[in-house]
Amino acid sequence: MSYVLLLSCPDRFGVVAATAEFIASQEGNIIHAEQYVKGGVGGDGSVFFQRIEFELTNDRSATDFHDAFQAVADRFAMVVDLRDNSVPIPTAIMCSKQPHCLYDLLTRWRSGEMPMDLRVVISNHPDHRDIVEHMGLPFVHLPVTQDTRPEQELEVLATLAEHDVELTVMARYMQILSDNFVSQHPMRIINIHHSFLPAFVGANPYRQAHERGVKLIGATAHYATADLDEGPIIAQDTAHVTHRENVQQLTARGRDVETLVLSRAVRAHLEHKVAVHGHRTIVYS
Template identity: 75%
Template structure:
């Protein structure tokens, strides 16, 4: 059984040795390890981060290993997240009318590129029910207006609970989530948007960008927080553009970036390669 251990703690001597020794003492064999030390910024001190992939003996479960590792974690003041890499994360996708991110995720999931346990697609529009039904994914249509938004969010949360969802992917779900909604799934909601923010807010951002003659467009995927578009960033990418490109061409290139960046961020989360520290992330290769 292959396990992934994400840990962080105050930087100090002996962390790597203590972790490796604990894994060995429990019959584990390390197959990959990567680490990073965030320098002292005057507020939090130096912080050590590590991702360790290791195989456990058949007789050792993740639960028993975590119990055995607890004294080491306590001694070094560690935050620990342990996952069985063979168990995919139960996931929901939320979408509105725009299909590009949803369809891309469905294809990557269906082809085995994204190791997620896709449980349900939730949308405030009925547009994508056909493709989801074709792929055997439950499709829940929950329309929303400004007046019905609180009730609709309660219905969405109930749907997610019903399907045992742990990760939510906002595939161009064009609704602002309430603080209460986000608090039910902290650092487990991934959002995607164009990277013009905080410039070009509102409708038609690519038209606004075209009018300003931008030379660079991009996309950002991040965890949703109470400040929806300001959560810890997981993945970004950019493309150079010129004065020759029309609004439609800019929009098309932006959609391409959004699909790739969102898939990259979702893969990083599913593969347990993301550690959150304050307002930023450490994303392992």
């Protein structure tokens, strides 16, 4: 069985050795390990982060391993997350009318490229029902207005609970989630938006960017928090543009970047390569 161990703790001498020795004692074989120290090695307040992929050569369960590792975790005041690589994360996609991020994720999932257990697609518009159901997935249409937002969010939450969803991907879902919604899925909602923010807010950001003659466009994928568009960043990318490109061309280039950045962020989460610390992330390679 293959597992991923994500851990963080105050930086102290012997953390790496103790963890490796424990894995070896459980008949484990480390495949890959990566670490990072925030604040400088040995510095006051430094925090140690590590991601370890390992295989157990016996039939010990993840629960048994985690329980036994607790002694090491307590010794170093670790925060520990143990994941079984053979169990994909139950995932939902939320979308509105724009199709590019949704279609990209559906294609990557259907082809086996994206290792997620995709269970449902939720939308406030009916536009993508045919393609989603053609892919063999439930499509739940939950329209929303300013007056019905609280009731609609309760329906969305109920749908996520019905499908036992752990990760929710906002694939250009053009609605603002309430603090109550986000608080029920902390660091388990990934959002995507253009990287002009805080400039060019509101409708038609690429038109605004074109009018200002921008030379660089981009996208940001982050965890959704109560602070709109300010959650911990998982992935970003940019593309150079020129004065020759019109609004439609800028928008198309922007959508290309959005699909790549969102898929990159979702993959990092699915492969247990993201550690959140305060307002920032550590994204392992």
